[in-house]
Amino acid sequence: MPMPRRRAAWFSLVESPWFFMAPWLVGILAFMALPIVWSFVISFTNYSFSPNTQFVGLSNYQTMLFNDPRFIQALRVTGIYIFFGVPLQVAFSLLVAIALNKRFAGADFYRAALFVPSLLGASVAVAVLWSQVFGNPGIVNSALAVFGIKGANWLNDPRYAIYTLIALRVWEFGSSMVIFLAALRQIPKELLEAAAIDGATSWVRFRFVVLPLLAPVVVFNLIMQMISASQTFTQAYVISGGTGAPANSLLFYTLYLYQKGFSNFQMGYASAMAWFLLVVIGCATFLILKSGRRWVNND
Template structure:
């Protein structure tokens, strides 16, 4: 009769200590790889965020110690700051115009590229280039020269006998030049739309053709519903970027938000309060209001997405 060796049911104390040491060593190795991100997050993101939250309740001018004043900054913003409300109006106008136009243009061009034209990688790289350069100072300076009184835009209109205004200096048109600059930076959402279009099964369109659906019907009944997750993602990202837009307005208006505050974006007004008038406590309060606005928009988008965003399941 053969007997089998009995496996001990208990682990000795030295084995337990060895396993604990092995677990701790693996944990330390893991955190050592995470250390650069953790240091950056704690030192460059979380730390300054909490500091700005405290400063929003203080009177701080960078020269003297912060003086705690409670909700006075927020009360002044809401009840006694005309420029705050004007900058909100300019910013929301910019967001409402720029984001839908950019997404529509990006989607239209993505559908053209999705037809399988020759040299697609080259076109994709060329169309993506404005997204890489659009937020730079050089492009903002170029845009200011392009829409000046004697700029290339008016030179082109002159060939058709049209006398164009000074687009940048006219408060009736200055904001729309920034909207056009934003739409010109369509490359990033276009690439994402193109990736989403490639995921739609071709047999769905074949079945629609057999049923007699034309191109317009296919777009609204097939393409757009199946692309709603991508539209949802692009909409949130582009709206947040539009709320944070700063460089074009700062460069084109030379930091003033003019003419007549027609390009006074919220971020530009925040910059003026903090770095022109050294009201850092007040600027911190403005920054937190912007954070709350973006958070509310994002939360509202996620809450309503269940009614119009269609996933595969």
């Protein structure tokens, strides 16, 4: 007996891959695509949750770049954070991965334990913990006092505050470490054994065998950590009390964007800042990939 047309159409719809993709597509459109398009539109307006919204063209972008010293300060702080924090984090995670790649008792335990900071992520609890570590008095100053050294006022001194967050960035090295560990496992042991037979020292094997083979993974980690660092918010917000203090030394880009959008209700200006950040991240990613072609082995 032939199946009724409506029933056949229903079964045909259920068997279609679009039926199973529908919830994901609806979520992407409703919660990502439409807000992205809307933020781009209002970046050319003075939208501030009021009906008196007007089209202002490139005024928001001009104000950002030429008439807003706090915006320049936010760029500077974030740039310092990325310039020092990301390379240090990637280098440290590589060193730890090399150490943990060897077979020794308790290796699995150490791998899991060192990954824990990355599981905690950029949470409020971690930021509060870090404020206790570098507070005055804090764990660091208490440890220095044992040796008769007077510690600095790390979090309240503009000269040191940003570097405490860079240290926090380096501490959250777990995700990069796991990626490096996976890459190290893929290096053929025959290459290292051949180099050792030829008399190559550990440093020579690392410099001329391991590092060239890890170059694509280094580029990947640099890009991912650069993107993540450019979006740092929670740590700066908690430690500075949401103000960027002391003396705007913790005024990260996303923190200033939050202030403009949700404290001053200048959503048009905040949207322009978001799109400017997107362009900067895109350009930085392109430059890293472009430069990577010179030292990444593509064979």
